[in-house]
Structures are given as structure tokens and as C-alpha cells.
Amino acid sequence: MKQTPRYVLAASGLLGFLLVWEAIARSGWIEVHLLPPPSSLPSSLLSEIQAGYWQSMVVASLRHYAAGFVLGSLLGVSLGVSVALFPRVEASQAWLARVFRPIPPLAWIPFAIIWFGITETAAAFIISIGIFWINYFTAMAAVQAVDKDLIEVARAFGHRSFLALLRKVILPGAAPGILSGLRAGLGQGWMTVVAAELFGIAGIGQRMIEASGLLASEVVVLYMFSIALLYGASDYVFVHIQSRILAWQR
């Protein structure tokens, strides 16, 4: 028997799902605004694009996302690395992290509004929080896991200063872990984008709430898939960059 290629199975799974969905949506069992058929999506995409909504909402969300990603990642990685390097810092953050870590990003929405108002900064702030924690802990673990023998080798070959060891061993050694933290943050960021925009900051989330208020549920579905697409694209690009940086791994 010939083996079916994997992508054929993957594609038929997705296609089958869409067909079942279409069939149920058209059967009349369920009201159309409760479950819009997938065939309504292309025309709704077209009208959103023609009205200029889709582009501007996607761009706005990308802006919050990018700002939150950069902010959360930079702070998370640099603090995580320092904590791993300095035992005193590690000890002093132990309870702090335990207190603040469990607070979900969305619980910061009230303070985001109090501090920054209904602004893009507020959205970026909320998005950055989840990304921060992911990177903080993965960067810390990645640095702690760096092979101590390699540090000894570097010292034996004359690299004795802290900066030299950081540059020659610790950061390259922690790079795989740090990069996988960044990648996890990339996904975590999209999860909070929509929520961060629900309270009136222009973006995909705001448009979805508007549409659901008008019972234009096919528009809601359209933006749900737009998020999936944006996440898929950003992850694809990231994995590409990652595999270039980590070409030395098998």
C-alpha cells in the first residue's frame, strides 16, 4: 500500500472540518448568527478590506503586539539572565516573583487604564506582561543550565573576566533556551492582544466586539482566523531566524 503524504492528511483534516461546519451552518438547525458558515468569510473579508477596516485594525494590533513583545522580551530576558548570574539578585527576587507571577496579564487592565488611559501604550503594557514572565523564567533556566565545564575551558584558555565569559560562553550557551522563550512569548502575545483591545483601543479586538454587538458573527470569525494567520506568519518567520542562529545544533 502506498503511504499517503502527511500534508495530504493534514489538508483533508482541515477541509473535512470546514465541510462539516458548512453543512451544519446551512442545515438550518442553528441560527446563522450563532454559527456563520465558512463560505461567508471571503465576502466578509472583501467588504472589511474595502471599508479599510481590516488593514487598519491589523496594523494597529501589530503595533501593540510588536511594542509589547519587544518590551516584555527585553525586560524578561535581561532580568532573567541577571537573576541567574547573581545569587544575591536571585535570592531577593524569589518571593517577589512568587507574588507577581500568578497575576494574569488581564488583571492588569484596570491599572493599565489608570496609568496610561485608553491608549496604545496601555495595550502594549498588558501584552508585555505575559511575555515578560515567559522570558524571565526561560532565560533564567537557560543561563543556569549552561555547562559549567565550558566556563572552565574558557577560563583555562585565558577568558577570565565576567564580560568575556558572558560573551564567549554564557550567552551562546543559553541562546537555545532564550530563543525558545522568545518563541513562546510570540504566541502568548497574540493571546492577550485581543483582550487588551476589548476596552476601546483600536485593533482587532475592538473590531470583534463591535461586530458581535451587531450580530455580524461572520466578521468575528474572520478576525479570529486573521489572528491565527498572523500568529502562523510570525512564528514561521521566527523559526526561520532561530534555525539560522542555532545552525550549530544537530
Place this chain on the structure above:
Amino acid sequence: MATVIHTQDLAVSFDGQTPVFAGLNIAIEEGEFVTVVGVSGAGKSTLLRVIADLIPPFRGSVKVDAPRVDPTRRQIAMVFQAANLMPWRRVADNITLGLEGIDVSDTVKRERVTRTLALVGLDDYGDRWPHQLSGGQRQRIGIARALAVEPDILLMDEPFGALDAITRTGLQDELLRIWQETRKSILFVTHDIEEAVYLGDRVLLLGDTPARIVNEYPVAIDRSARRESEAFVRRVDEVRSGLQDAITAAAATP
């Protein structure tokens, strides 16, 4: 001949109280190949590390005298039991690790890479990643990395300990060839008595608690015929029974 390594009343301690070894007096002559065997836990690796200034002495001193001072070289280089190559550096960049931070031009770096790769018999391997090499090849690159700084002194910490017997024998002969070509002073730690007798001009036996040199065996057998000679077998037995006594003594100490 000049003494290149001289330890005087040397002691090392990890907890600041109990010494791993104490009152160690060792002298290594220029160009000499000295091997060290001993009871496990006697601090063989520690001895190399204190000579390489990776850990500080607790008492006493280490004096390292290298015959020449040249900014493109380092006095001491070390070969580790696990080759410990940096996996994110290609082979050539691993070899130049010790040349970074000293006064060496890129041209000289490339020359040293080419020369040391040839010396360890891996001429075309400069562009590979460490994970593409076998254990024995990695160990050779570890040796090349040490030779690239053109050290006067080579410290070797069970460099062939993790290799299979055939690879190990091959590398032993290769090391002897390199030593004869480059005339480094070598201090070589091993737990393999035959290896110690085969390679060394003399064998130091580390034993007792805290450890000291309990015995010293000059080998003085022609190297070209060493592995088959009767004298070799006798010397191996001698060292083995010496080590056995040291182990028994260590077990008797409360």
C-alpha cells in the same frame, strides 16, 4: 635543563579546612613527559587545575617558569577529559579560542589552525561543527586547541579516558609523536597504569590522606619498543602493586 613547574608545600582545600592534598612538592623539567596515577579522590585533576590557576592554592605555592616570553603564545594549555568543545563554534573557531585576547593576527590564527589540524590528523575538519565529530576526533580537536597557543606546558586530564581501546592506543602514539615534534613539557593525569608507563618519562603515584606523592617510578625504556618489552610489563606491575598498597592504606585510614 630548567624546571618549568615547581610546586612547594602545595595544599588545596575545597572547604577551607580539610586539604585534598598537602605538602606536595613536584618539579617538572623542561621537555619532560610526566604522568600521574593515584587513588581516586587523591586530587589528580585538582593538581592540574591549581597549576593552571583555575583554583587557588590553600597553602604553599606553584611556580611556573616558561623558557620564552612571546605575546602570541600562552605558557600553559590544558586538555580536558571530555573534550568540551564549544558546540556553537566550528572546529576552527574552537581551536582559536585561546588565541582570542592575545596578540595574534588573523593570518597567524589561520596558520595555527591549519598546522594544529595537520598535527592531529584532521586537516579538512575546520568547517565542521563539533557534533559532526566522533569522540576521538573531538578529543583530537581538544588537543589541537591546546597546541594552538603554542604552550610550553601541556596539562592533560585523563584526555583519553572516555575513548575505546583502539582509538585510545592510536591517540597515545599520536601524542608521543606530537610531543617529540614539539618538545612540550607534559603533565598527564590518568587512571590507566599502562597508559601512564607507556607515555611517561616517569610516573608519579599520588596516595595517602591527605594525598602526597607516595612513590615515583622512572620508566627509562626505549619508547620505540616500549609496548612489547618485558621491562615495560615489569614496570607496569611495579606501579600497579604500588597503587594497590596505596589503596589498601587509604582503606585502612579511618
